[in-house]
Amino acid sequence: DTEVTQTPKHLVMGMTNKKSLKCEQHMGHRAMYWYKQKAKKPPELMFVYSYEKLSINESVPSRFSPECPNSSLLNLHLHALQPEDSALYLCASSHGQGTGELFFGEGSRLTVL
């Protein structure tokens, strides 16, 4: 099973809302990633977790708050977002940080009104 599952697939939220994106993998991978992708652009790295610890934060605004409750789960908590944060948010995992093939989920399409 090479599946990374993301929920919800679509999310619409106002600028004052608090919501969360969820990601799950059962491949035994120890590295998990959040990427952001705008239309017709390649994905941009936001965060990397390695062995459930935050390893990389690409200077992402604090209105995005990642969380890794265990080795299979990765959350992205959203609060006070701006319309320009509307994008496709992709979760990915790999055997180790920077090691092996990177597997992506189908993404969560976020619209901020």
Add this chain to the structure above:
Amino acid sequence: KQEVTQIPAALSVPEGENLVLNCSFTDSAIYNLQWFRQDPGKGLTSLLLIQSSQREQTSGRLNASLDKSSGRSTLYIAASQPGDSATYLCAVNPLSNTGKLIFGQGTTLQVKP
């Protein structure tokens, strides 16, 4: 600073043609290179991963080659089908191996029946 370029940005071919997608990178110090496919509004699907010590990898109708010294990789698609229509992205994992992939802008392929 590593830069990844994919040419052409878009390609349209008739069904059945063999085709080559190009990816070039400026710094030969890479850990590995990965090719992905992305359908509109969907996540990335991993196609092939080439380690820096390898020259090529094959999966079905796909063959990816790597020439580190010249900073080039190619993705060869044999006997193209309409179902191959998608955006193809190459991504370089630098030797620092932090897990931060450097993506090209992608090549959007249309295979006409």
